Amino acid sequence: MSDMLNWLAGAVGGTYGNFIGGEWKPAGDKTSQIFNPADRDQFLGRFADSGAAEVDEAVVAAHKAWLSWRQVPGPDRGAILFRAADLLEQRIDELAFILAAEQGKVLAEARGEVGRAAKELRFSAGEASRIDGDVLPSEKRNGFAMTLREPIGVVAAIGPWNFPVVTPVRKIGPALAFGCTVVLKSSNLTPWSAVKLMDVFRDAGVPAGVVSLVLGSGRAVGEALIRHPLVRGVSFTGSTGTGVAINAEAGRRLVRTQLELGGKNPAVVLDYDNAATIARQIASAAFACSGQRCTALSRIVVLEKNARELTEALEAEMAAISVGPAWQAGATMGPLITAQHKASVMGHIAHAREDGATLALGGTSMEDGDFARGHFVAPTLFTGVAKTSRLALEEVFGPVLAVVPVGSIDEAIEVANSVEYGLAASVYTNDVNLSLRFARESQSGMVHVNHGTASEAHMPFGGVKASGFGAYSIGHSNQEFFTTVKAVYFQS
Numbered sequence: 388m389s390d391m392l393n394w395l396a397g398a399v400g401g402t403y404g405n406f407i408g409g410e411w412k413p414a415g416d417k418t419s420q421i422f423n424p425a426d427r428d429q430f431l432g433r434f435a436d437s438g439a440a441e442v443d444e445a446v447v448a449a450h451k452a453w454l455s456w457r458q459v460p461g462p463d464r465g466a467i468l469f470r471a472a473d474l475l476e477q478r479i480d481e482l483a484f485i486l487a488a489e490q491g492k493v494l495a496e497a498r499g500e501v502g503r504a505a506k507e508l509r510f511s512a513g514e515a516s517r518i519d520g521d522v523l524p525s526e527k528r529n530g531f532a533m534t535l536r537e538p539i540g541v542v543a544a545i546g547p548w549n550f551p552v553v554t555p556v557r558k559i560g561p562a563l564a565f566g567c568t569v570v571l572k573s574s575n576l577t578p579w580s581a582v583k584l585m586d587v588f589r590d591a592g593v594p595a596g597v598v599s600l601v602l603g604s605g606r607a608v609g610e611a612l613i614r615h616p617l618v619r620g621v622s623f624t625g626s627t628g629t630g631v632a633i634n635a636e637a638g639r640r641l642v643r644t645q646l647e648l649g650g651k652n653p654a655v656v657l658d659y660d661n662a663a664t665i666a667r668q669i670a671s672a673a674f675a676c677s678g679q680r681c682t683a684l685s686r687i688v689v690l691e692k693n694a695r696e697l698t699e700a701l702e703a704e705m706a707a708i709s710v711g712p713a714w715q716a717g718a719t720m721g722p723l724i725t726a727q728h729k730a731s732v733m734g735h736i737a738h739a740r741e742d743g744a745t746l747a748l749g750g751t752s753m754e755d756g757d758f759a760r761g762h763f764v765a766p767t768l769f770t771g772v773a774k775t776s777r778l779a780l781e782e783v784f785g786p787v788l789a790v791v792p793v794g795s796i797d798e799a800i801e802v803a804n805s806v807e808y809g810l811a812a813s814v815y816t817n818d819v820n821l822s823l824r825f826a827r828e829s830q831s832g833m834v835h836v837n838h839g840t841a842s843e844a845h846m847p848f849g850g851v852k853a854s855g856f857g858a859y860s861i862g863h864s865n866q867e868f869f870t871t872v873k874a875v876y877f878q879s
């Protein structure tokens with residue numbers, strides 16, 4: 388048996404409550420169960436199904452904690468976060484097993500996510516020592532003026548199921564660095580990772596109430612958090628529809644939002660030396676996390692003259708993808724999160740066929756043998772996808788890649804921009820002027836020249852159009868969300 392299955396055998400089946408005011412609370416009568424998406428017979432645990440009362444308890448504790456946390460010197464707050472980053476790395480095996488078990492991603496990806504969370508957390512920890520402010524001349528004699536940045540207060544952090552470790556850390560890290568406190572609502576499909584993260588922050592020395600976790604559904608917990616009068620900001624990662632609804636609700640109280648939403652990210656292939664190199668990068672950016680990534684590449688916009696060669700290179704690359712459960716040695720792609728989500732992805736595949744796209748590879752629900760126990764879909768490639776078809780325009784959030792052939796560079800850029808989303812875009816070209824043109828004209832928050840859509844731990848992360856709203860996360864841009872400016876005038 389693999390290390391992961393061995394470990395899980397002794398770890399599954401627990402019952403977990405909320406972490407509020409620095410204490411684990413009993414789960415209470417109402418709970419939800421979660422199962423492994425690669426093996427729906429494997430029961431993982433029971434988690435509190437909380438409501439407005441628990442949200443109120445957590446937010447009140449967070450507000451009380453904020454009054455003293457904001458007074459802790461920035462470098463001291465940072466030191467605690469550096470310790471938390473070390474703990475993430477020390478606990479990487481346990482966290483990766485849990486993450487892989489509840490989310491489905493393969494172990495190498497799960498470990499990569501935990502490592503990535505530690506890296507981002509270290510950047511946030513450093514931010515606590517470099518909060519900006521200006522000193523300016525005054526209009527008056529013997530005076531000067533300055534700006535201070537102050538923490539906004541209690542932040543509601545609401546996360547999705549596809550990155551249950553890095554997304555909460557991406558919110559908690561900067562919030563704490565800038566002097567805010569946090570109540571986290573993780574996705575109710577992936578609550579176990581969030582539970583373990585609370586232990587990491589507590590053991591690193593985060594004081595009681597500075598970080599809390601309330602487990603439960605979007606309707607019961609998420610909505611109560613957004614409406615709570617002591618919550619001053621909402622950092623949300625999830626679907627565009629939910630983000631728009633949250634923003635409308637938060638706007639009624641003038642509460643600021645930071646929204647990271649959906650994407651339909653293009654790889655625009657204009658010229659290249661070696662099709663195989665590009666295909667490798669595109670496949671990795673398309674099928675990591677089974678395509679359930681907001682920044683997954685999901686359409687390849689390629690000049691007609693190169694479409695065939697690139698398609699063949701992609702087919703070769705995709706043939707090497709090994710689908711299987713996280714614990715299977717050599718598996719490189721896991722299942723989808725739920726049966727319902729799998730049905731949605733299969734629906735997109737059926738529509739693409741009806742719309743006349745050519746199925747080059749995959750397109751099947753994997754049901755043979757052990758695959759029947761999980762939500763597996765074969766890596767899928769469609770060619771000849773019309774630029775106005777649903778597959779070219781809608782987010783699938785699964786292992787489905789569309790090749791959209793175009794006749795010119797102008798048309799390639801127009802097609803890349805002709806979707807409602809604007810998160811990440813890749814361009815492949817050896818022509819520096821073309822890469823600069825694409826960087827200028829691409830309607831996306833992040834542009835990658837000659838590589839896939841992987842972001843870095845110190846760079847702003849976010850999208851335009853239906854892909855995001857508010858300050859970008861990860862980078863120094865976070866300061867715009869987690870702090871407000873105070874203008875101070877001096878005269879002697």
Ligand code: NAD
Nearest residue numbers: 546547548573574605609610625626629647648649650681
């Ligand atoms: P989702 O919108 O269904 O849920 C996200 C979170 O919001 C969950 O915790 C959910 O319980 C909560 N929620 C649901 N309804 C709510 C409400 N009315 N009020 C408050 N909270 C509510 O998204 P998902 O299915 O978990 O995630 C997939 C989506 O997330 C995809 O569209 C993907 O593109 C997007 N995503 C974006 C990014 C990014 O950084 N841009 C990253 C990851 C995922």
